[in-house]
Amino acid sequence: MQKQIQQQIERIMAKGATYVDARWYPLDETSSLTMWNGNLKSAHTNRESGIGVRVLYQGAWGFCASSETSDLAVVFEKALENARAAAERVTFPVRLAEKDSIQASFESPCRVDPFGVPLTERVAFLSRLDELMAQAGVEQRMASMDLMRKQIIFLDSEGSQIEKRITEVFGGLRVSGRDAQGGMQVRTFRLNRRGETRGWESFDPDFFAQQAERIVRELNELRTAENCPKEDRSVILLPGIMFLQTHETIGHALELDRILGYELAFAGGSFVTLDDFGKLRYGSEKLTARADGTLINSPGSFGYDDDGVPTQNTVLIDRGILVGAITGRQMVEEANARAHRTIFNGSGGANRATAFYRVPIERMTNINIDPGQDGTLEDIVQATERGIILDGDRSWSIGSNREQFHFATEIGWMVEDGRVTGVVKNATYKGATVPFWNSLSAVGDASTWSVQFVDNCGKGQPNQIMQLGHGVPVCRFDNVRIGE
Amino acid sequence: MKDNILHLLQTLRAYAVEKGYLVSVIYHEEDSSLMRFANSAVSLNTNEHIIRLGVEAYDGRRRAEYSMITGLDDLDEMKRGIDLAVEMAHHAQPLGYDMTIPVFKQDFADESAFDPALAAMSSEERLAFFNQAVAGLEEEELLLSGIFSSGVNIWAQINTLSEHTQYFQTTDAQISVVLAHRQLKWEVTAEQSAQQKADLNPEALRRELAFLVRCYKEQPAMQLPLGTYDIVLGQAAVADLLSTMNWIGFSGGAYKRGFSFLSEEQVGQKVFSEQFTLVDDPNRRETFPFRFDFMGMERQPFPLVQKGVFQGFMWMQDDADEFGMKPTGHTVPARSLVMAGGDVPVATVEELARMPRERDVLYIPFLHYMNIVNPSQGVVTASSRFGALLLKRDGSIAVPYNVRLTQSLLDLFGERVAWVSSVTAPYNTSSSYGERNPTAVIVPMFMQVNGLEISHSNSSY
Numbered sequence: 007m008q009k010q011i012q013q014q015i016e017r018i019m020a021k022g023a024t025y026v027d028a029r030w031y032p033l034d035e036t037s038s039l040t041m042w043n044g045n046l047k048s049a050h051t052n053r054e055s056g057i058g059v060r061v062l063y064q065g066a067w068g069f070c071a072s073s074e075t076s077d078l079a080v081v082f083e084k085a086l087e088n089a090r091a092a093a094e095r096v097t098f099p100v101r102l103a104e105k106d107s108i109q110a111s112f113e114s115p116c117r118v119d120p121f122g123v124p125l126t127e128r129v130a131f132l133s134r135l136d137e138l139m140a141q142a143g144v145e146q147r148m149a150s151m152d153l154m155r156k157q158i159i160f161l162d163s164e165g166s167q168i169e170k171r172i173t174e175v176f177g178g179l180r181v182s183g184r185d186a187q188g189g190m191q192v193r194t195f196r197l198n199r200r201g202e203t204r205g206w207e208s209f210d211p212d213f214f215a216q217q218a219e220r221i222v223r224e225l226n227e228l229r230t231a232e233n234c235p236k237e238d239r240s241v242i243l244l245p246g247i248m249f250l251q252t253h254e255t256i257g258h259a260l261e262l263d264r265i266l267g268y269e270l271a272f273a274g275g276s277f278v279t280l281d282d283f284g285k286l287r288y289g290s291e292k293l294t295a296r297a298d299g300t301l302i303n304s305p306g307s308f309g310y311d312d313d314g315v316p317t318q319n320t321v322l323i324d325r326g327i328l329v330g331a332i333t334g335r336q337m338v339e340e341a342n343a344r345a346h347r348t349i350f351n352g353s354g355g356a357n358r359a360t361a362f363y364r365v366p367i368e369r370m371t372n373i374n375i376d377p378g379q380d381g382t383l384e385d386i387v388q389a390t391e392r393g394i395i396l397d398g399d400r401s402w403s404i405g406s407n408r409e410q411f412h413f414a415t416e417i418g419w420m421v422e423d424g425r426v427t428g429v430v431k432n433a434t435y436k437g438a439t440v441p442f443w444n445s446l447s448a449v450g451d452a453s454t455w456s457v458q459f460v461d462n463c464g465k466g467q468p469n470q471i472m473q474l475g476h477g478v479p480v481c482r483f484d485n486v487r488i489g490e
Numbered sequence: 491m492k493d494n495i496l497h498l499l500q501t502l503r504a505y506a507v508e509k510g511y512l513v514s515v516i517y518h519e520e521d522s523s524l525m526r527f528a529n530s531a532v533s534l535n536t537n538e539h540i541i542r543l544g545v546e547a548y549d550g551r552r553r554a555e556y557s558m559i560t561g562l563d564d565l566d567e568m569k570r571g572i573d574l575a576v577e578m579a580h581h582a583q584p585l586g587y588d589m590t591i592p593v594f595k596q597d598f599a600d601e602s603a604f605d606p607a608l609a610a611m612s613s614e615e616r617l618a619f620f621n622q623a624v625a626g627l628e629e630e631e632l633l634l635s636g637i638f639s640s641g642v643n644i645w646a647q648i649n650t651l652s653e654h655t656q657y658f659q660t661t662d663a664q665i666s667v668v669l670a671h672r673q674l675k676w677e678v679t680a681e682q683s684a685q686q687k688a689d690l691n692p693e694a695l696r697r698e699l700a701f702l703v704r705c706y707k708e709q710p711a712m713q714l715p716l717g718t719y720d721i722v723l724g725q726a727a728v729a730d731l732l733s734t735m736n737w738i739g740f741s742g743g744a745y746k747r748g749f750s751f752l753s754e755e756q757v758g759q760k761v762f763s764e765q766f767t768l769v770d771d772p773n774r775r776e777t778f779p780f781r782f783d784f785m786g787m788e789r790q791p792f793p794l795v796q797k798g799v800f801q802g803f804m805w806m807q808d809d810a811d812e813f814g815m816k817p818t819g820h821t822v823p824a825r826s827l828v829m830a831g832g833d834v835p836v837a838t839v840e841e842l843a844r845m846p847r848e849r850d851v852l853y854i855p856f857l858h859y860m861n862i863v864n865p866s867q868g869v870v871t872a873s874s875r876f877g878a879l880l881l882k883r884d885g886s887i888a889v890p891y892n893v894r895l896t897q898s899l900l901d902l903f904g905e906r907v908a909w910v911s912s913v914t915a916p917y918n919t920s921s922s923y924g925e926r927n928p929t930a931v932i933v934p935m936f937m938q939v940n941g942l943e944i945s946h947s948n949s950s951y
């Protein structure tokens with residue numbers, strides 16, 4: 007098959023294309039289980055295979071995908087035809103940053119293949135947790151497990167050939183119950199990075215049982231809690247909400263295609279301009295953020311992106327100054343040309359597609375915040391006069407240029423004079439992105455840092471769902487409006 | 491095409507019957523085209539022809555599903571898929587309730603929302619449409635973005651309990667045209683939903699864009715002071731709010747699970763404005779409707795709100811089975827929401843701007859990134875985007891920077907509703923997550939709601 011693909015690439019190049027690549031997915035499988043109040047509501051396996059072809063012709067992209075791989079010529083021809091049509095309206099001819107020709111393979115770290123575990127065993131795992139969560143105060147309980155595996159073979163007209171085998175595991179627990187006013191309160195646990203591999207070994211029954219006990223306990227605290235007040239306070243974000251803050255107001259804001267206006271039809275743009283690189287104060291001096299695709303064991307580490315570029319560890323914000331972005335081969339060339347200076351030295355290796363039938367676009371790898379010098383969570387609480395600790399993402403809404411945001415969380419703990427005084431429900435906070443990051447006043451040490459997995463980041467048209475990670479510490483921000 | 495698909499389903503059914511299986515088979519085929527524009531160029535031109543087969547297998551109270559992307563002639567793989575679904579069901583855990591398995595009592599085929607002319611549109615025609623929609627409006631700093639998404643969508647179903655089949659074939663187009671200022675970062679949009687090629691009207695898009703561009707170029711821009719405003723919501727904003735309401739308001743399952751802001755006690759009560767009437771009407775072709783649901787139940791217009799009075803919840807089969815309720819024909823991939831027009835005959839934003847007014851009015855055409863802050867209270871939050879205007883009392887117009895609204899749906903559609911436009915049109919709410927599934931809501935062009943608070947106001951575009 008690789009040989010046939012190679013021949014097609016050469017054939018299309020001979021017809022005048024300046025670049026061609028193909029991603030062949032021999033297997034792309036997901037297997038999901040959802041148990042809701044003891045009912046196995048969904049046991050669903052999905053399998054796909056096919057090929058996606060990108061052709062660059064006279065500075066314009068054409069793409070075509072098919073699950074039918076018996077006649078490859080048709081797919082390649084259609085991609086060329088689409089590029090020819092697109093070439094009728096070109097304003098900035100696409101150029102691709104230099105890269106090496108690579109022959110390599112990548113396999114995500116996995117000790118026990120989760121797809122090898124019998125369905126009955128997987129169901130029994132969830133069933134036990136479901137029973138554990140069936141306690142007083144819990145009206146709805148949900149336990150879920152999502153497994154993915156992909157085999158991707160990438161070939162391009164520059165001589166690269168890369169094979170990737172990726173296994174992902176996602177799991178979660180959720181309980182909900184009514185408070186005294188009849189409002190529904192929710193507490194959630196999501197499986198994140200544990201150790202250096204992710205396979206069936208991630209589903210540690212004892213660990214999940216502890217988390218089930220904890221979220222049930224916290225739900226019952228929420229059910230009798232006061233409402234979050236509407237006022238200004240310091241917010242102390244635990245990783246269960248800090249990851250989302252980072253995702254929405256650093257990650258998406260620094261996707262270079264958004265910055266260059268390629269997502270304006272739908273997802274939106276970014277308040278960041280090309281002039282801002284090297285200058286903009288994007289956070290206090292305590293903030294260093296990076297796009298680290300080399301982090302061990304995360305969905306945001308995938309070896310090579312869908313341009314065939316190795317993943318990298320790129321600093322985005324260096325002690326509060328904007329220095330980098332999330333980039334692929336096309337966008338760095340365009341950005342440097344538009345800025346009339348070299349902002350980006352080659353692709354950052356972050357161009358990815360969700361499936362064989364989607365085109366690669368700039369996606370987050372692991373968008374991380376470096377641990378800081380402000381000690382443990384306890385240290386940060388002790389050093390806080392009037393604050394609130396927040397955890398869990400209940401809703402998120404962000405301005406179209408990522409300039410402002412509103413988040414609802416699952417739980418808040420009020421802090422007065424360095425001590426936790428009690429739980430509040432319906433806790434929300436909002437802010438404007440740059441002033442918010444500039445108000446960062448404490449960054450927790452490595453003991454507070456953990457890698458959160460994201461399985462559902464949406465972007466692009468047609469929409470693409472992507473898996474990635476966020477390594478984040480506990481952080482405190484001052485003078486934040488809560489309770490609105 | 492149809493005959494081939496139905497023949498395939500009969501073949502698969504015969505295989506399953508012979509093996510003694512109890513299964514439903516759902517066939518989904520999309521032939522999608524997307525031309526995407528950015529920075530005044532075609533940034534992507536793509537086609538996907540994808541066939542998906544879904545098999546749901548039943549074994550007593552056990553149930554499992556296997557789906558695949560496949561080729562129409564790959565019969566062996568499809569049969570393997572059926573075997574796998576059956577095996578999975580065998581190892582699943584029994585439900586705590588009896589489930590209803592679909593039985594089709596008759597053959598049903600609906601191709602009335604299929605238009606061969608729309609299906610056959612070429613890349614060149616899509617590009618020509620866009621060129622017409624923005625003729626004379628692009629400038630060096632004013633750049634075109636947008637999509638022309640169109641396609642053919644087919645659903646077909648059979649199961650082992652009867653030989654009858656259901657077949658739905660539609661064409662749809664979703665068009666949005668954006669003009670955005672590269673330096674200043676303001677952006678305006680005009681959108682269109684089409685079921686047939688004759689629905690396409692690039693000139694209407696051009697007129698709307700031309701008016702908005704003129705306002706944004708010529709009128710003063712300002713940061714709005716926080717406070718309460720009389721707000722006119724445009725078609726896109728109303729459609730988005732109704733889609734959210736569909737999810738956390740009218741679903742019986744969501745209500746029983748505690749995630750609805752409406753309750754059984756409110757059925758028959760006046761909960762909303764007298765000017766708010768909403769129905770799920772599968773007879774409206776523009777909504778890409780399902781006239782039978784996936785359980786084989788014939789769908790009739792289903793009133794949800796009549797002059798502000800809540801009429802009742804929609805029950806999907808599985809929720810109805812679990813909670814001991816009667817299904818209402820809502821086991822469908824998308825509903826056909828139709829909001830009734832009111833009595834103010836205003837059809838375009840230009841007409842809206844010319845309307846006499848006693849107070850300043852904030853026009854918000856589009857709500858970006860709506861999310862649910864508190865489902866029990868129906869509280870949602872979102873920001874304005876794409877061409878908001880401050881229509882001043884003295885007849886002049888200013889351009890406001892974007893603002894955030896955090897409000898309950900009970901207020902947005904409650905007593906604060908001042909007026910509703912008598913002119914309605916379909917608004918395309920299709921999401922392209924996973925598979926193509928055309929969806930549109932029919933909504934009035936405008937709805938004014940008085941005394942709404944804005945909770946955040948940007949200091950620039």
Ligand SMILES: [Zn+2]
Nearest residue numbers: 253258463464
């Ligand atoms: Zn995201």
